[in-house]
Amino acid sequence: MTEPTRLDRTETDAGAQLATITVDHPPLNLFDKGLLDSLAANVAELTAAPPRAVLLRAEGKVVSGGVDVHVFDGLSIEQGTALWEDLFGRIIHPIEALPCPVVFAAHGLTLTAAFEIALACDIILAAPKAKFGLVETVVGLTPSMGGPQRLAERAGSGRAREFVMTGDLYDAATMSDWGVVNAVHEDVDTAARALTARLADGPTRAHAATKQIIEAWRSGGVAHADSVTPQVSGELFATADLRGAVRSFLDVGPGKATYTGR
Template sequence: MSATKPTNLTREFTDAGAEFATITLTNPPLNLFDRAMMDALVADIAALTAQTPRAVLIRAEGKVVSGGVDVNVFDGLTVEQGAQLWRDLFGRIIHPLEALACPVVFAAHGLTLTAAFEMSLACDIILATPKAKFGLVETVVGLTPSMGGPQRLAERAGSGRAREFVMTGDLYDAATMADWGVVNAIHDDLDSAACALVTRLADGPTMAHAATKQIIEAWRSGGVAHADSVTPEVSGQLFGTADLRGAVRSFLEVGPGKATYRGE
């Protein structure tokens, strides 16, 4: 384990003054999800929840994004302790990450295994380099992925693909993941592409992006009918925002695409 914190949370501003944040995994060579990494991510996500920026980027330093979970975390756990581990990781990492009221982008430049891949699936958009590889390889220790990976992979790629991915424990390249609808885009210069996208999203109508997330979450939990039932109220609230009022005025006065947003 690194003597320093295994993640780094930074906050920056776009040229237009929109705040965005970056969480970087900084515990090479493998960026393993040990207790220290998990605790650091819990703290980082809690900080973003308390003071939410207008976009978030999650990335990693080193040759790989992550070699997965440090297996020492599992050693000797009882049935109840194992169940509590997953409750904690859902409740303190996955669900709060999904609930952030802003776009969240995950950038994968290399090998992305188990917990790191499951965390990426809780993000809104996944970018990758052509050399990135992804895997849920928990079968090597007789486990199934338990931070939401199978169900979120099934949502993006279909249940048959998710079964194959998890049961074989094979590694899949970025092109395959893009073909399956898991990876949104592949870039040779990932850092530049990720930065450009996060900047664009941060400069956008943040409250509208948050509403989009709420509507899609309603669909995920209850299907189209449930999403339809919440959309009028969720979307209706946007008419009380300065961003919508200003953008409508801008559209009417000078045409589309010229509005600026403050996240208000």
């Protein structure tokens, strides 16, 4: 039986390892228990052995038609609470904690869990025809994998309320205007693969430090981020990448350094 997701590790031309998680669960890439478990296993594998960049993408006409509603049928309060705790613990928080850049490519309709997972990634790219929605109101629910708060972080709390409460679909151009989607590309798959490779070739430890500093800001504001930055950034001075890049800059000028991720 084919797994609903697959994890591939490849190398850039410069030899940097990157990983691609592909959702391939036709016809609609619905997030049922099998897909959620498969994705969680992929994320656990990346956590155990991180690459230097990650791309999340999907096959098919849509990125995802959302969650298989059978997942919610008959749950008690305790079971519903446990479901969300499990999905935060196995998917959302581990994706955010990966010590490398994570790119999400949306080529078509991206609903509910898929969009919430996208919002846990560092950079979201979209095709012009992509549409996004958190439509949980159709079953009397609110998005509960972190979507509202992460959307509010990117677009503002007023936009997040509108997006969730209306349950409407929003196109890629609107999401770009709101600052949710980083860029719109006609050939989003090619653009996302190129960006992921470019990030994989970069100073991975510095990228991880950037994520740590921004996470500190997310959880505690500018003052908290300021309090952790000296230590987080200071540790980069022990990395081979920083030492080599500084030497390269001084010897031959900017933009000539190569990085190994160490």
